[in-house]
Every structure is written in C-alpha cells, then in structure tokens.
Amino acid sequence: MKVMHYHLGKDGGAERFFVHLVNALARKGVEQTAVIRPKRSWRKNIDGVCEIIESNFRNLSPDRLLLPLKVMSMAKQEKPDALMSWATRPSRLMPAYKGCIKISRLGDYPTKLDYFKNTDILVCNTPGIGDHVRALGWTHGVEVISNFTNTQRIAPVARAEMGTPQDVPLVMSMGRFVKRKGFHTLVDAVASLPGVHLWLAGDGEERESLEAQVVALGLRDRVRFIGWKDDTRPYVSAADVFVMPSSHEPLGNVILEAWAQNKPVVSSKSEGPMWFMQDGENGLLAEIGEADSFAASIQRLLDDEALSRHVAEGGYKTLMDQFSEEAVAGAYMELFKRKP
Structure with missing residues (x-):
C-alpha cells in the first residue's frame, strides 16, 4: 500500500500525531511520501520510514506555483492508494487526481469548505467537527477517526533538573503559547x-506575556518554562497533576499523553474533552477561563489521593479503549482501500 501526505504544520499536537501515524502505518508496511x-x-522522527519533500508553499515563493504541479506529477507516476492532506491549507495542494481516494484530515473546525474542492472524504478527529462540516454544507464522505499516542510508561525526569524541590506539589501543562491555550x-x-x-x-507568541505575568504574581520560584522538548513524557511523568486549560480544543492530544503516563488530568470544558471526558471518572472538568475553578479542581486532586x-x-x-494505535491505524488502512 502506498500513501502520499501533504502536511504543512509547524510544531504542536497535530504534528506529534502526524509522526505517530506515519510510524504506525510504516509498521504495517505502508510506503509513504510526505x-x-x-x-x-x-522531521528526524519520520526520516527513514517516509520519503520527505520539503516546501514552504508560501504565496510569494516559486513553490506556490510549482508544488501543485509536482504533486500531481508524483501522483500520476507513483499511483498511490491514497492522498492525504492534513488540515485546511495543505488541502489546497490536493491534486484533481482520479486514481485513488483523496482524504483531508481535520483536527479543528474549518470556517469554509473551498479548501476541499478535490477531497473525497473528510476525516474528523471528533464527532463535533464532523457535525460542523455537514452544517457548512459538506455533502461528500465524513469519517470520525480520532488520535492515539505512545502509551509506553517513561521514568520521570529528576525535578532538580528544573530547579524544583522533590517534595512539592507539581502541576504540568504543555502546548503552543497562544491565547486560546489558556496558560494565563x-x-x-x-x-x-x-x-x-x-x-x-512549549513556546510561542505569548511567552513574553506569560513570563511577565509570572513575575508580576511573584511566582518566579514556582513556575518553570521548560521550552519545546522532543519527548515530553519524562516531564509529564514527574508531575502530580496535568492540566489542559484551553478555551478552544477540538480534541486535546496532551490529555491522551498525560493519561499514557497514568496522570490525573484537569481539563477545561472545551469541545474535545467534553466528548471523551466524564467529570470525576477519568478526570476533572473546570470552567473555561475561570482560574478559581481550575484551582479548586487541582486542589481536590492534590488533597484526595484516592480520587487522583x-x-x-x-x-x-x-485511552486504551478509545484511542489505541491498532484501532486508529486500522481505520485509516481500511479507508485507504476505498475507491474514489
């Protein structure tokens, strides 16, 4: 089986899942180009299991004109079983090729459908996104296939590495530093x-603002910015509680990553977590944007070892019942077999 991916994301949860899926498909013998x-x-995490073509695909670059021609030529020459774009902008690269199924994978809510003029099926990672694209007028195929993460348990990093005492309560969070992630x-x-x-x-445009907030609140001794890490699992493993405070989160990959390390999670009542989390059963849910609600939930878990x-x-x-590698990769494999 042969699949071509178009992925123009930067760094974050969607990119981590892309790496997971490419490697899972490679383990199933799928030949891939990205x-x-x-x-x-x-890139190093898919190098060796996937042929890689690099392009910015920017409006003012030659690739804006040449890359669509190149991917069409590649499809005609390679005759893949599936073409797969990741999110909206890469879907503009989808060639009008008739020889295989053409899939656009969505991890967020698109504002319009004209990105997908050459797409046969939209794969949505939550039912809410599927409902949204239908409401926008999408009349072609929709499939809900969620994400999975690496479930290997990892030994915790030494807290001293981050200048944190061993015996203090420790909360962990991660993601791009943008306003909707709710780190403030x-x-x-x-x-x-x-x-x-x-x-x-993590890192991002809000880092300077977050650092200023930490200083203003007198928290420099208690808050550590640890940057982007190739592998966040040792840091998650070292924490007592993981928190996902986003105001908008279509799924919430970081929750799955925390669950893989057997950590109790506090999440905002955003879209994705409201689909797969049950308050008091597999996590605690806090009100979006309300620091008091998050503080109360964190304190509950720190105070109640049995609940935690x-x-x-x-x-x-x-995680194991709903977001396993075998189930998710298997669903994609079945989708790749379909005819356009």
Missing part, C-alpha cells in the same frame, strides 16, 4: 495555590 515544511524539529488562566490558578509548582512545556488515583486509572482505560 510534503512538509523545511527544518521541522520532528492556569498561571492565575497556581498563584492562588500556595506551595504548588508549575512546569510549562481513580481518575488517572479511568483516563488510562479510556
């Missing part, structure tokens, strides 16, 4: 919890 941006930090709310929540420390993994253990075990069970 068009990606140059100099991606995660989490910092406010931690400020109201004396003695609680926070690790934030119960929701961590419930999260791991949800």
Whole structure:
C-alpha cells in the first residue's frame, strides 16, 4: 500500500500525531511520501520510514506555483492508494487526481469548505467537527477517526533538573503559547495555590506575556518554562497533576499523553474533552477561563489521593479503549482501500 501526505504544520499536537501515524502505518508496511515544511524539529522522527519533500508553499515563493504541479506529477507516476492532506491549507495542494481516494484530515473546525474542492472524504478527529462540516454544507464522505499516542510508561525526569524541590506539589501543562491555550488562566490558578509548582512545556507568541505575568504574581520560584522538548513524557511523568486549560480544543492530544503516563488530568470544558471526558471518572472538568475553578479542581486532586488515583486509572482505560494505535491505524488502512 502506498500513501502520499501533504502536511504543512509547524510544531504542536497535530504534528506529534502526524509522526505517530506515519510510524504506525510504516509498521504495517505502508510506503509513504510526505510534503512538509523545511527544518521541522520532528522531521528526524519520520526520516527513514517516509520519503520527505520539503516546501514552504508560501504565496510569494516559486513553490506556490510549482508544488501543485509536482504533486500531481508524483501522483500520476507513483499511483498511490491514497492522498492525504492534513488540515485546511495543505488541502489546497490536493491534486484533481482520479486514481485513488483523496482524504483531508481535520483536527479543528474549518470556517469554509473551498479548501476541499478535490477531497473525497473528510476525516474528523471528533464527532463535533464532523457535525460542523455537514452544517457548512459538506455533502461528500465524513469519517470520525480520532488520535492515539505512545502509551509506553517513561521514568520521570529528576525535578532538580528544573530547579524544583522533590517534595512539592507539581502541576504540568504543555502546548503552543497562544491565547486560546489558556496558560494565563492556569498561571492565575497556581498563584492562588500556595506551595504548588508549575512546569510549562512549549513556546510561542505569548511567552513574553506569560513570563511577565509570572513575575508580576511573584511566582518566579514556582513556575518553570521548560521550552519545546522532543519527548515530553519524562516531564509529564514527574508531575502530580496535568492540566489542559484551553478555551478552544477540538480534541486535546496532551490529555491522551498525560493519561499514557497514568496522570490525573484537569481539563477545561472545551469541545474535545467534553466528548471523551466524564467529570470525576477519568478526570476533572473546570470552567473555561475561570482560574478559581481550575484551582479548586487541582486542589481536590492534590488533597484526595484516592480520587487522583481513580481518575488517572479511568483516563488510562479510556485511552486504551478509545484511542489505541491498532484501532486508529486500522481505520485509516481500511479507508485507504476505498475507491474514489
């Protein structure tokens, strides 16, 4: 089986899942080619299992005109079983090729459908996204196939590496530092919890603002910015509680990653978590943008060891039942066999 991917993302949860799926399909013997941006930090994680073509596909670059011609030529020459674009912008690369199924995978809510003029099937990673594209007027195929993550348990990093005492309560979160990720709310929540420390993994346009907030609240001794990490699992494993504070989150890959390390999770009541989380069973749900709600949920887990253990075990069970590699990769394999 042969698949061509078009992926022009940068760094984040969608890119981590792309790496997971490419490797899972390679383990199933799928021959793959991927068009990606140059100099991606995660390129090394698919190098060797996938042929890689680098392109910016920017409006003012020659690739804006040449790359669509190149991918059409490649499709005609290679005759793949499936073409797969990742998100909206790469879907503009989808050639009008008639020889195989053409799939656009969506991890967020598109605002319009004209990106997908050459797409046969939209794969949505939550039912809500599927409902949304139908409401926009999509009349072709829709499939809901969610994400999976690496479920290997990893030993925790030494807290001393981050200048954090071993015996303090530790909260962890990660993602791109943009407003919708809600990290400002989490910092406010931690400020109201004396003695609680926070690790934030990631980077982005809001970093300077977050650092200023930490200083203004007198939290420099309790908050650590640990940057982007190729492997966040040792850091998640070192925490007592994982928090996902986004105001908008179509799925929430980071929750799956925390569950894989058997960590109790506090999440905002955003779109994805409201689909697969049950308050008190596999995590605790807090009100979007309300620091007091997050602080109360974090404190509950820190104070109640039995509850913390119960929701961590419930999260791991949800991960294995609903988001396993075998189920997700198998669903894509079946989709690749379809005819246009």
